[in-house]
Amino acid sequence: MLRAAATAGFPARLAATRPWAATAAATRVGVAGAEARSPLFRAVRCGRVPVPVKRVCFCSDDASGSGSEAEAAEGAEAEGGEAGEGENASSAIAPASLRPEDCHTVIALPLLQRPLFPGFYMPVYVKAFLVPTAYIALYFPQDPKLLQALVENSKRSGPYAGAFLVKDDEGTDPNIVSNSESESSIHDLKGKELLKRLHDVGTLAQITRIQGDLVVLVGRHRVRITDMVAEDPLTVKIDHLKELPYDKDDDVIKATSFEVISTLRDVLKSNSLWKDQVQTYTQHMGDFNYPRLADFGAAISGANKLLCQEVLEELDVCKRLKLTLELVKKELEISKLQESIAKTIEEKITGEQRRYLLNALLKAIKKELGLETDDKTALSEKFRERIEAKKDKCPPDVLQVIEEELTKLQLLEASSSEFSVTRNYLDWLTVLPWGDYSDENFDVHHAQCILDEDHYGLADVKERILEFIAVGKLRGSSQGKIICLSGPPGVGKTSIGRSIARALSRKFYRFSVGGLADVAEIKGHRRTYVGAMPGKMVQCLKSVGTANPLVLIDEIDKLGRGHWGDPASALLELLDPEQNANFLDHYLDVPIDLSKVLFVCTANVIEMIPSPLLDRMEIISIAGYITDEKIHIARDYLEKNTREASGIKPGQVEVTDDALLALIENYCREAGVRNLQKHIEKIYRKIALKLVRQGVSNDPTRDITIMEANEKPASFDVATKLEDKNSNNSQAEDVSVNLNPSDSSLENINAVFLTTASEIVDKSVEKVVVNESNLGDFVGKPLFQAERIYDQTPVGVVMGLAWNSMGGSTLYIETAKVEEREGKGMLVVTGQLGDVMKESAQIAHTVSRAVLQEKEPNNPFFAKSKLHLHVPAGATPKDGPSAGCTMITSMLSLAMGKSVKKDLAMTGEVTLTGRVLPIGGVWFLHFFFASSLVGIYMICVNTLYCFSFEISGSHVSSK
Numbered sequence: 001m002l003r004a005a006a007t008a009g010f011p012a013r014l015a016a017t018r019p020w021a022a023t024a025a026a027t028r029v030g031v032a033g034a035e036a037r038s039p040l041f042r043a044v045r046c047g048r049v050p051v052p053v054k055r056v057c058f059c060s061d062d063a064s065g066s067g068s069e070a071e072a073a074e075g076a077e078a079e080g081g082e083a084g085e086g087e088n089a090s091s092a093i094a095p096a097s098l099r100p101e102d103c104h105t106v107i108a109l110p111l112l113q114r115p116l117f118p119g120f121y122m123p124v125y126v127k128a129f130l131v132p133t134a135y136i137a138l139y140f141p142q143d144p145k146l147l148q149a150l151v152e153n154s155k156r157s158g159p160y161a162g163a164f165l166v167k168d169d170e171g172t173d174p175n176i177v178s179n180s181e182s183e184s185s186i187h188d189l190k191g192k193e194l195l196k197r198l199h200d201v202g203t204l205a206q207i208t209r210i211q212g213d214l215v216v217l218v219g220r221h222r223v224r225i226t227d228m229v230a231e232d233p234l235t236v237k238i239d240h241l242k243e244l245p246y247d248k249d250d251d252v253i254k255a256t257s258f259e260v261i262s263t264l265r266d267v268l269k270s271n272s273l274w275k276d277q278v279q280t281y282t283q284h285m286g287d288f289n290y291p292r293l294a295d296f297g298a299a300i301s302g303a304n305k306l307l308c309q310e311v312l313e314e315l316d317v318c319k320r321l322k323l324t325l326e327l328v329k330k331e332l333e334i335s336k337l338q339e340s341i342a343k344t345i346e347e348k349i350t351g352e353q354r355r356y357l358l359n360a361l362l363k364a365i366k367k368e369l370g371l372e373t374d375d376k377t378a379l380s381e382k383f384r385e386r387i388e389a390k391k392d393k394c395p396p397d398v399l400q401v402i403e404e405e406l407t408k409l410q411l412l413e414a415s416s417s418e419f420s421v422t423r424n425y426l427d428w429l430t431v432l433p434w435g436d437y438s439d440e441n442f443d444v445h446h447a448q449c450i451l452d453e454d455h456y457g458l459a460d461v462k463e464r465i466l467e468f469i470a471v472g473k474l475r476g477s478s479q480g481k482i483i484c485l486s487g488p489p490g491v492g493k494t495s496i497g498r499s500i501a502r503a504l505s506r507k508f509y510r511f512s513v514g515g516l517a518d519v520a521e522i523k524g525h526r527r528t529y530v531g532a533m534p535g536k537m538v539q540c541l542k543s544v545g546t547a548n549p550l551v552l553i554d555e556i557d558k559l560g561r562g563h564w565g566d567p568a569s570a571l572l573e574l575l576d577p578e579q580n581a582n583f584l585d586h587y588l589d590v591p592i593d594l595s596k597v598l599f600v601c602t603a604n605v606i607e608m609i610p611s612p613l614l615d616r617m618e619i620i621s622i623a624g625y626i627t628d629e630k631i632h633i634a635r636d637y638l639e640k641n642t643r644e645a646s647g648i649k650p651g652q653v654e655v656t657d658d659a660l661l662a663l664i665e666n667y668c669r670e671a672g673v674r675n676l677q678k679h680i681e682k683i684y685r686k687i688a689l690k691l692v693r694q695g696v697s698n699d700p701t702r703d704i705t706i707m708e709a710n711e712k713p714a715s716f717d718v719a720t721k722l723e724d725k726n727s728n729n730s731q732a733e734d735v736s737v738n739l740n741p742s743d744s745s746l747e748n749i750n751a752v753f754l755t756t757a758s759e760i761v762d763k764s765v766e767k768v769v770v771n772e773s774n775l776g777d778f779v780g781k782p783l784f785q786a787e788r789i790y791d792q793t794p795v796g797v798v799m800g801l802a803w804n805s806m807g808g809s810t811l812y813i814e815t816a817k818v819e820e821r822e823g824k825g826m827l828v829v830t831g832q833l834g835d836v837m838k839e840s841a842q843i844a845h846t847v848s849r850a851v852l853q854e855k856e857p858n859n860p861f862f863a864k865s866k867l868h869l870h871v872p873a874g875a876t877p878k879d880g881p882s883a884g885c886t887m888i889t890s891m892l893s894l895a896m897g898k899s900v901k902k903d904l905a906m907t908g909e910v911t912l913t914g915r916v917l918p919i920g921g922v923w924f925l926h927f928f929f930a931s932s933l934v935g936i937y938m939i940c941v942n943t944l945y946c947f948s949f950e951i952s953g954s955h956v957s958s959k
């Protein structure tokens, strides 16, 4: 098997990619002084063509004919001797007795990778077994017979063989390194088949040594195969080829050779690898001549084998030089590319290294100058500084924990995960406002002002808050209390919480517990968890920076029921004044005093608040607003805020009282004012668009522009302008006309002018008026229609009151007689009534009968009449017992033939004995009905009434 001679000291990689390099390494001899001796090397290094000097050449030189055979043999022996130093001397080849020119029959050696050039060495291995690695099977087939024949042949007739490049299989890319498969296939070929695969032109190679399976060849001159003599090993007849005669002084040849040398020199400059090779080769090159230069260039280039074979086959020296020039030029390009790649990579590496070094240097310098300590020390110092300021107020056990953690921090590796856990823990511990309380303001008048400033009405609520402040003033400190504001959405619970904080000069923090299911949100995670965080209360203290803030816990009635513990119980610990002086957060692991925190909770429905929590709270109910209050809130608070927020000036818009009333009655009937606020915002957005479309800009810079225009010394025809401004409102900027620099009373004129200009700006805008008639343009069609369907309620029809999701509404209860006959007394009900309401209707029927019996004992109406009771809006399901008294009144009205007052509505459950039960949420209904239907009275309040009915004139009503 065949192996490249990648000898020690020469990288195998290089041997694989540049066979000539491997050759050089295998044949390296002492090169000291070679550079100085070699004319070609000097030529290449200096860029000048040296004068050809006759000298003894290492190998035969057919082209120049210089050097005797004896000398060549001597050189070969010297080489062989040196290379084989310390090895078996019997393996050395005896000096050739036969002159190369006399050698006409040679063993043909197939070369797979590159042709052998005259004057160059090529080591080959001839092995009897297959080496599976393609990369070392470079030059020679494995063939025991061949090796034997070569040895015998060299002893018998002379140490010569023919080295011929193998042709590629058809369709094979010559640029792709052949694999061991194709190599092994060539070794299977014998005789003519092998001959067919060889290039005709090759090199007569002198076998300088055979040592074991290593055969060292040196190229002598070109030969051509003429015939086959023997098949195994393949022996061929050859013709000796000589270069065509050429003129040494021919300009083209000279110029081409100069260019080759100059290119070689350039390559040499950029490629240090080449320098080595050139040194090695040039010392054995012998005299300089053109054909040798061409061979040299081609041989050391990394060109593919076909291009090299082309050079080998070319006998015209000038053409050969040109071919070589192409190859070395390509080599130069590759060399440049190599250089740039190397440079880029080097830059990248050195850039990073440089930055690293500079950073390290900078750190060291800063440390040396005391400008910066290392990370750990800096951190510790930061934490110590923070806690130093609070040392007096901070509880001793907390100080001890901090100290321990700081010591631990110093011992930990900065890159360890525990370091970051400790650092975060210390960060939280030191940032909390230990014992840091804000000064409270117990001025009742001041608080009253603030509460009135922020909210209209709510007298009870404000009174309760003032009481709380008064107690705080007398005690000297306000105790941590839990106030719970309950009421429908949008009645101002959250905003009152904010106002209380402002009134007391406490910091305000709000968090919602609606849907909160994880106890860790309140109590924090244990520090051992990845990404652990303290609970909401600790976060609150960090964010407000004082230990006595007002904390608003929103939507407490919507607290979730968690899988990870019970949030309600956790909240209990937080809110309970008995427990919260030592509130323990899982993350912080040291007790925090929350007893000075004022907790305000909000809830829509207090029934939904867990009872242990409710037990500890002081409930303040906010019922909702009646129409009158809503108008005030809308006018004085919502409209004002919205106008400012939308950048509209007060003079540019007017929303009439009618419009506000219509808005409240037909669009925003709910208890709160959030929806009303949204509608007002909608109106103002539309007005803003309208104003901008009219070309209005409330940008203050426009006024300044006008003022600047007036600062010029100029006179102004005020009378004319005043006339003009009324006739043309869009000319605010055109006021600097009729300027007369000679006018003496400029100041006065300018003053008038400024007033005029601002008036023009104001007057140029058409005021937008929103009234009842155009309200629909701003907020769309009304959502609610008037519920009154009778101007005068007929006999058997009574207005009732009902509760719904919007708060409440009125509904009519109608009773009609279907037929009257003896024994037909019965009741039919319709109107999607639920079971409770149906039962209520039956009760009403019985009670009515009893009442009529009592009032008009002779009236047989109920005994004889089949009645139909209907509650209109049949598509809406209705249920509940509270329509009892309304139904009785309706039936009695029919029975007695007397109508009910038109402005009378009622509600209340009636027992079978005729007693009216208290109604839940009467206050609620009161507000709605009083706000929506003027003149309707409620007859049932929270006290227990005995049912009676009154007939006044032609009317009937219950009492």
Ligand SMILES: Nc1ncnc2c1ncn2[C@@H]1O[C@H](COP(=O)(O)OP(=O)(O)OP(=O)(O)O)[C@@H](O)[C@H]1O
Residues within 6 Å of the ligand: 454, 455, 456, 457, 458, 487, 488, 489, 490, 491, 492, 493, 494, 495, 496, 602, 603, 604, 633, 637, 638, 672, 673, 674, 677
């Ligand atoms: N009496 C009032 N005077 C002035 N503005 C009020 C009044 N009541 C409510 N508002 C305003 O109504 C808006 C809604 O109030 P807020 O958000 O406090 O309602 P809420 O009761 O907390 O509602 P929810 O239960 O949905 O949280 C706020 O802009 C608030 O300023």
